[in-house]
Amino acid sequence: SYDLTQPPSVSVSPGQPARITCSGDALPTKYVYWYQQRSGQAPILVIFEDSKRPSGTPERFSGSSSGTMATLTISGAQVEDEADYYCSTTGSTGDQYVFGTGTTLTVL
């Protein structure tokens, strides 16, 4: 197993871009997934395979990955985007999954 490190918190004003990073030594060879968890709710998938959006994810959400760092970008953050965000990937054997430490996004 290995660690995925995220900043504990990110704060932006409404309409400003928000960027949440996820770093891990194995990321160059792994897909990254991003999950949004609003307060009191279960997580939902917002980005898969580094940069793909499931149907239902707003277009302002995008993902990228380069080297040992992946980034979730919200092009113009909205108040409803306030949530915890977690990156995830597979473990060293490819048979287990690892979550990042989580980032609390504040939009105010």
Place this chain on the structure above:
Amino acid sequence: EVQLVESEGGLVQPGGSLRLSCAASGFTFRDYWMHWVRQFPGKGLMWVSRTNGDVSSTSYADPVKGRFTISRDNAKNTLFLEMNRLRVDDTAVYYCVRGGIGVAPHPFDHWGQGVLVTVSS
């Protein structure tokens, strides 16, 4: 509409056992890999276990290996997690999660509402 509905969790003493179940609907259950993911009181997420469609292949996180068993009843569209020798640090909200079809990895595209399991004396 995909739905995953977990059974009630509960309070268990250290060393005790508990079986979680998850009723699935809205998709062809037997085709999908299914997972359990837990969330600790401090908010961190941890993947717990997964099974493929016919339980011919399962996998566990190291902290639960040998104590937890994942299974499924495809005739009843239900996923299970048998938890034995529970420890205080197993206290968490447990989520039933849908994976994908075929060779992994898959994103976790649908999550249940989660159930709280508290291990305490």
